Amino acid sequence: MNFKNLNIIQPILNAIETAGYTQPTEIQELSIPIILNGHDIIGCAQTGTGKTAAFAIPIIQLLQNKPTTSKAIRTLVLTPTRELAVQINDNFKLYKNTLRISHMAIFGGVPQRGQVTALKRGADIVIATPGRLLDLIDQGFVNLREVEILVMDEADRMLDMGFVNDIKKILKHIPKKRQTLFFSATMPKNIRSFAQTMLKEPKEINVSPVSSTTESVTQSIYMVEPREKEQLLIEILRGQNLNRSLVFTRTKHGADKLIKTLTRLGVKSAAIHGNKSQSARQHALQDFRNNKITVLIATDIAARGIDIDELSFVINYEMPNVPETYVHRIGRTGRGGNFGEAVSFCSREEKSELRSIQKLIGFNIPVNHNTSCAFHLS
Incomplete structure (x- = not known):
């Protein structure tokens, strides 16, 4: 199967070829024909499976095949974080190529003036976080009465972040006659029930069920007390010759504390979390991609949707308290046919989280005893 078999128009095929892609991923192969045929869709797919292209490519084609002179918003993509909004917007830019399809991202954490100016010029596609979008609707800057396609991306994360009421308010402004594309990394009962209120015969x-971890990622765990974690982290980073490493913490405070320690030791590092400005987060990501910093420390919400080529090493400095989050974290590496390594630090207080993950x-994650900081798991 290749993209030409999916009835994609030539300008988009050219863009796909320029981007260096030859074969669609499973989610793309299954989703693109369904979306092009106008059906609603409910998709369970993790970040990193090519999900964004799975809806961006057919949306561009549908809009191109039905041109209009209106400046109205025709497609609305709702997504939980600023980073994802920017990433999705970049995907639309990549795949539209030379087509006259306009798009923009709306998110909080930056002044709204530039976004309002862009909205007044008109945009076929708007990618938005719920909070900022609702603010602009309430101020009269956004009109959703002509939306033809609604995308709910990372729906589980949006509900986890408390956006459900904002989303319900936004839905009141969107026509009921529309095509709805609903994507979530997990599909528990509450998410499925929420989806059914929005979809018609999806x-x-x-x-890639959320319980699966890719074979391209080598996993191991260190049993280590909290007070020893900093020492172990430094030990491992030095053992990696300070190659690019993504480190996960549970809290913003924990991320900032680690940055201070690493900076003191001369390790080039940066943190991304909810208290950082949008520009600071984007700057840190760009520096990490360009190897200007070797360690990026992130909280789960800030890291969702990070897509960094050839990232070979992920460290769970603290065990996530939601088992599925472990799969999302280590899924940052081992992508695109590359191999990766994920190591986790587990204290006595975190043993229950480890058991839930396993x-x-x-399967049981192999325990690494190759450190002076370790203790035995009983």
Whole structure:
């Protein structure tokens, strides 16, 4: 199967070829024909499966095949974080190529003036975080009465972040006669119930269940007390010759504390979390991609949607308290046919989280005893 078999128009095929892609991922192969045929879709797919292109490519084609002179918003993509909004906007820019399809991202954490100016010029596609979008609707800067396609991306994360009421308010401004594309990394009962209130006779797609961890990622765990974690982190980073490493913490405070320690030791590092400005987060990501810093420390919400080529090393400095989050974290590496490594630090207080993770993924993560900081798990 290649993209030409999916009835994609030539300008988009040219853009796909320029981007260096040859074969669609599973989610793309399954979703693109369904979306092009106008059906609603409910898709369970993790970040990193090519999900954004799975809806961006057919949306561009649908809009191109039905041109209009209106400046109205025709497609609305709702997404939980600023980073994802920027990333999705970049994807639309990549795949539209020379087509006259306009798009923009709306998110908080930056002044709204530039976004309002862009909205007045008109945009076929708006990618937005719920909070900022609702603010602009309330101020009269956004009109959603002509939306033809609604995309709910990372729906589980949006509900986890408390956006459900904002989303319900936004839905009141969108025509009921529309095509709705609903994507979530997990599909528990509450997410499925929420989806059913928005969809009409949806086609369902399930790709890479959340319980699976890719074989391209080598996993190991260190049993280590909290007070020893900093020492172990430094030990491991030096053992990696300070190659690019993504480190996960549970809290913003924990991320900032680690940055101070690493900076004191001369390690080039930066943190991304909810208290950082949008520009600071984007700057840190760009520096990490360009190897100007070697360690990026992130909280889970800030890191969702990070897409960094050839990232080979992920460290769980603290165990996530939601088992599925472990899968999302280590999924940052081992992508695109590359191999990666994920190591986790587990204290005595975190043993229950480890057991929940191992139950979810279906095997025990090998314990690494190669450190003076370790203790034995009983």
